[in-house]
Amino acid sequence: MSWPRRLSSATASLTAVVSVACCAVTAAAPDVSAGLVFALVSAVLAGALATGLGLFVSRRRPANLVGFLLTFIGLVPPVQTLLDAYAEVSLSRPLPGAEAIHQLAAGLWTLWYAPVLLLMLYFPGGRLPPGRFPRLVLYGVLSVTPAFILVAALDPTAYDPPFEEFGHPLPTLPAPVIWLLVLPLLVLFMALLISSALVMRHRYRTGGPVERAQLKWFRLGAVALPGTLLLCWVNYLLFGELTALIWVGLAALAIGVPSLTALAILRHDLYDVDRTTSAIVTWGLLSAGLLAVYSAVSFTGGLALGRGSAVVSAGVTALVAIVLVPAKNRLRRSVDRRFYPVRERALAAVAALEREVHAGRARPEQLEEVLRDALRQPGLRVGFLLPGGTEFHDMSGSPVAGGIEVRLAGRAIGILDGPCPREVADASALLVETVRLRLELRQALGEAEASRGRLLRTGYRERRRLERDLHDGAQSRLVSLGMALRLAQRHLDDGSVDVDGLLDQAVAELGTAVAELRELAHGLRPSSLDDGLGPALESLTLRAPVRLDWRLEGRVLPDDVATTAYYVASEAVTNAVKHAKATNIGVVVGADDDGTLHVSVEDDGRGGADPRRGSGLAGLRDRVAALGGVLHITSGPGQGTTVRAVLPCVS
Template identity: 75%
Template sequence: MPWARRISFFLALLTAVTIVAVCALMPLAVVSTEEMFALMTPLVAGAFSVGLGVFVSSRRPANPVGPLLGLVGLAPPLLALFDTYSYASLSRPLPGAEAIHQLTLGAWMLWYVPVLLLMLFFPTGQLPPGRFPRLVLYGVLGCMVAFMATAAVDPSPYEPPFEEYGHPLPTLPAAVIWSFIIPLLGAFMALLICSVLVMHRRYRAGDEVERAQLKWFALGALALPGTLLLCWADYLLFGRVGILIVPGLLSLCLGVPALTALAILRHDLYDVDRATSAVVTWALVTAGLLAVYSAASFTGGLVLGQGSAVTAAAATALVAAVLMPVKNRVRRWVDRRFYPARERALAAVATLEREVHEGQGQPEQLEEVLREALREPRVRVGYLLPGGTEFHDTTGVAVRRGTEVRLAGRPIGVIDGPCPREVAAACVLLVETVRLRLELRQALTEVEASRSRLLKTGYRERRRLERDLHDGAQSRLVSLGMALRLAQRHLGEGTVDVDGVLDQAVAELGTAVAELRELAHGLRPSSLDDGLGPALEALTLRGPVRLDWRLNGHSFPDDVATTAYFVASEAVTNAVKHAGATSIGIVVDEEDEKLIVTVRDDGRGGVDPVKGSGLSGLLDRVAALGGRLQVTSTPGGGTTVEAVLPCVS
């Protein structure tokens, strides 16, 4: 088991022991309902984070991000244990309670330090190269130790209900303590900014996947400065840590682990830019609405008195009225500020759609438009033609990867380059239009090529027939005519063997008739007059190798039967002449108003249907009937020719 997974399981075990200890001490602690909630919530949050750490380590056993998530989850139960022990000691004296309370005054740093470590090590689990990241790491650890040590020697009285606790460990004067505390807090904030700079440097040097992962993590890491701001807001408003910090700590212990695990395991599950835009929008809207609510409540309280139901109702109605129009405007402002490239691309795609609709543009300009809008010259758009398995651009070059463009849940195109998913979704109509135009262009090209091949095949067949007639039956009949004319001239002299001449003439005529019948059979076998079955039987009898055939069906239209016969005949001829086959099987099935002709041989394989004129002719013949022909041939594995012909019998 890799060391990262071992550490994750160890931290999970330690967290479980800590949670059990807290639950065991809880009956001894005299706490209110609010304090009980404050003690139990970290246990749930910690267990959630530790569980995610174990899950990440099981999927990425060599990545230290899993153990770091375990540290994020261990901190809340550990702090809850310290607090529970202190509360329990109020009702029953426990050994070392005052010393533990004094030592853990600065332990709240444990909420934030594991997240800072994640910021430095995410997503590879290693520090980026250079001295700066190492200095930041040492600074974070040193600042934590120094702050906890300084807080432990603070002589200030404790907050209720621990005001009766003493300071069993040595302390320093308050002036000395504050001379250290303030610089340490400033250094901690500076280290937070430095950690962000380390992430930014890693983002600029990373590839597309690493950048997406860092975006997801940064979305969760926003909880760290947000929690610090909420903590300060508590002190400013209430003079102590109050209710405002609770959502911040929950987002720190729940949001950071969840988004970290998502970034490591499924960074492409959702468009991170849209998620970030939504989070920032709602954060700004919430802050603004809280300000509106507070101002309305304060003003109403001055006029109508504190606690007025009219004030609360009016403030709530005002917030509800402001929410709907403000949110969309803030969202658009956030998108323009944070994602200008995406907004430019969406606007450019919408403009191109309008120009295409008005006849002023071509949908094939999509790639050029995206390159200009995204300011990325490497952007390529690939299209998946119906029936195809690979994406190709408009010039036919393959596009291997990128952001998929989907229509009704199925991919129709891909955009290779830094293209947001929202932009890819906006390109659906243009991609589908280009895809259909490419399909039509390809079909027209194939029809033109097929027409050319059919014309050439017709000329070639005419020349073959002319040659066969000239060299065969025509030559034989001319020779016969000359022999009969010669016999006629010498017939009166009595020197001509009339019976022999007539026998020879009859033989020559029979041979000529046989040759003409063979030529006619090449055009259309006469056995087809009796049906496809007798024609296949005749083909079997003429074959020089073992040939098995099976016909499952009844009568078929003449054009379908003729095409099926020529598919079988051409496949058998190729198998015998070129593949060296010793066994050939022909199966003709009728299924769902379609005639399926399958010819398999055990020859050497490796057939290219494009190069062979016979198979290319079959392709055209089958396509002319509205069917399709598929040739499967692997070297050494034989050849399978399958034709599917539309047939209504």
């Protein structure tokens, strides 16, 4: 087990012990306040969540220090609650060392922030960035935190109620000296916060796409650190005591930071981080506006109306909320323009291209160029998934391997290969679908033109073959037969020619010519089809040198459909025997209720059939397409071949 994982396990065990001790101390109190019970439950739950996430990250990334820092965050709430509970219980039931423990715990609130600062330095790889500056920031965090805890413990100032009777059993320093020490430490602490943010910013600028996405998620959680400090200051300025504002900030530190950190480490691509950030910033600004309105109204109302102004404050705040909520979308657009100008520029460019396409002044194929300019990504490519295909290809036909999928109605239609926000991909869906359909139409027209050319060339070849066969075969025999009959006519009266033998020879020649003509006619259309497709398949079975099983289902077929179905079966069987070395072949012909005929030929050969490498399957595909059908060929290496034709057979 690696040492970061051992640290995580040890910290998790310590958190469990402290949580049990906290529950035991609280249960020992004769009179437990509701606030203490709430703090106890919240601390145990927050600690368990952060600790569990830390252990999970350590298990998945054993050498990464981030898992240990998450368990450190989970340790802080139970420790703080245990010390508070020990002090509160001692008010009603004396406990040993309560005043000394309370004095030492005065500055422990810095432990809420220290692990977050360390995460900002070590996230996401668990290693400190190279250079002197990150090391100085690390040394500052590790030294300022215990120094502040020590100085806070030496403060002689009286405690806030209900601990105003507590003394200071440990040594203290004069109050002016404490202020001289605390102020520089606070300034240094804020400097360390800014420096940690600068380290994280530098890591973001020099990192790759994955590291940048992870840092975006972590940034959402890390904002809780300055946000909590701000809430604390606002809380003391407005109310002068602890209120729910502080607990909101601490909950964000103890729950939000571990959750978003674990999400960034393990599943950074689960959601669109930019969209989430935009929503959080928008609602944060709305909440801040409402808080400012409530505070202002409470202050002015308190001056004018006294304590009863809380109702007025709530009413005015509600009216402001009614006004602000409809302005949410406008505020979000303003946030996006400020934080994500590239994304907003890309969305505007896509919308402008859609308008130009609808007006007929642009082509949807310009989408790739528009996205490259808007996103400033010259290497971005747009891939399209043609119907029936399984791979994405760009406009030139080159494959596009990975990227952000463009989906329409829940199905993938394209892909954007390059850094691109999810919202831009969604906005491009209609343009991608238009280009995809245009590419499909262009491909279909190209295939139809190529098929027409192949059919024309095949027709010319067949015509030349017939001319050659007729000239060399039946035509020669018929000419020879005519010459023999003419010779018999000339010598019929003088008896110099064996007329009977000559006629026998003529009859034999005539029979041979008739047989050759039948063979030529069979090449055009098998004579076995005169009795139907079933007898033709039966004759094909008898001629096959391997086992061939066939099954014919459905009604009587039109002659052109039956002929095409026969040639599909014949060509597929011939290829299986000649090229695939098959030992078993199955032929199934069946008609469906929708007016289509399915011809399926399966063999157990070596597979690897490719229509592009030979004219047999390509010509068969053209023959099927000429009838309005579709030919599918499945032939994996070593997995046999399946030739399946779908033919329209409505009569």
